[in-house]
Amino acid sequence: MTHHTIRLRDMAKALELSTSTISKALRDSYEISQETKSKVLAYAAEVGYHPNNIAKSLKEGRSRTIGVVICSIDNNFVSQILNGIDRHCNSRGYNMIIMQSKESNDQEKKCVELLYARGIDGLLISPAIETDDVTHLIKLHQQGLPIVLFDRISDQLNVPKVTSDNEKGAFLATEHLLQNGYKKIAVLCSHSKLNINVERLAGYRQALKHHGIPFREELIKPCKLNCAALLRESLLQAMQELMSANEIPDAILATSDQISTQCLNIIHQLGYRIPQDIALIGFTNAELAEALNPSLSTINQPADEMGELAAQKLLDLIEQKDTASLPVTKLNTSLIIRNSSEAKMAKH
16 A cells, blocks of 8 residues: 555554544544554555645635735845744745735736635735735635735735834834934935835834934935846935935935845945945845944844734634734834944944
């Protein structure tokens, strides 16, 4: 008999136990003694038994698989979120299928359609930069698909959401620069209408107002995050415009990890020194931030925790454990000070 044909009843017959006992032993039930569990597990390994997950899914009425749609898997911040999602899914016996939108709204829709067709139990999604309208998600939610938004969220969809306190993060970053003597702070951001962009700009403006610094629209430079080539091109253009103005900025707040690291390279390329000519602070969790030259001051976001909490909320919805209201959970952000935002008076 090959491992392809081994069933619970075959194991029960061979071990002279009931199929119920075999099933409970494999599920590590407290009702079964450790001796019996060890005996069953040893035999299962010997004959190459694999549970019939399809049959189990049909019986339970769910696939025990969730879909996860992200912007890009090569993003360090996103990778940390995925670690949190994966850990929680594993702890509760769920698998995940990861798909990338590549910041395209059309690609995002295709990802979601494909995942839904695959029979996922629920969807975790961080909308693409291009996604201003989430009608495609609203329709699936109305059809009964559990959905949780993470990192980038939308008010259009009444589902659980897990994000960072972006406004506080931008406030802390801007205030830090102001306290270090910088008064002309430019912002390099995305062109998106999603929460992360809106909230970070709001935090920046709030900090300026709090310290009596007038807001200047010309210091805000939206960039294209659709792909690496477009980002670099738009960042280079933004930096050239800023540094050729009559009154050049003395500091930059970069509102995403992609912008932060690319911006540092472009500033060097244009022949400026950080922080001697212009200070820089960004939003990133990359370990690279410490190793950059100079080391990059950043707003840290709890990415791993965000992933784990988002997964927990989704699985609770799937298993109908979450019957409460649907709040937005904002995780705390913190300022990590490094050399790129060194105080003006401390420069040599």
